[in-house]
Amino acid sequence: MDKLLDGRLVVDTGDITRLKVDAIVNAANSSLMGGGGVDGAIHRAGGPAILDECKKIRETEYPGGLPSGEAVLTTGGNLAAHFIIHTVGPIWRGGNSGEEKILYNAYYNSLSLCRHNTIKTIAFPAISTGVYGFPKEKAAVISLNAVRDFLKKNPLPETVTFIFYSSLDRDIFLKSINNGKEYS
């Protein structure tokens, strides 16, 4: 386990569905109806209550789907985590379609939901770096910047965990943020 940002960012490996944190973030798609990858794993582990809440959000707040870069909150169903924050990362289309800003917003807007719900601990998967194809090295720097910018201005969450599914992905993250980009 590595600690960055004065200990407020923890970098670790594992299965996000098993973490005992106040909230986990889901790399959802804009339908909010579940999918593959980490999205499927979260819905399977958390049970049907999560999909029911997502359906309500679609009927009320977001009939056209959740736009990429935005985030919404449901309960955690059967998970140890009390809440799930569903966000939609960008699909990588080569880098000239605003992908970097959208990824930044996905992290930042997820963190913004912590304040109203008194979430002290939150864990993120590596949003958009699976099926959505965002280059992992670039995503590393953007995710770190978003968390750093947010934590500088806000006491909550107290700690953020970046949870990587493989140690290779964790190593790519740690190497990428050390490649000439400043962090403290």
Ligand code: ADP
């Ligand atoms: P996206 O569509 O946003 O790219 P994916 O689910 O395809 O989302 O992948 C995002 C990241 O989540 C990938 O790095 C993948 O390895 C990782 N991942 C998949 N399952 C889990 C899990 N149970 N816990 C943590 N990370 C996971």
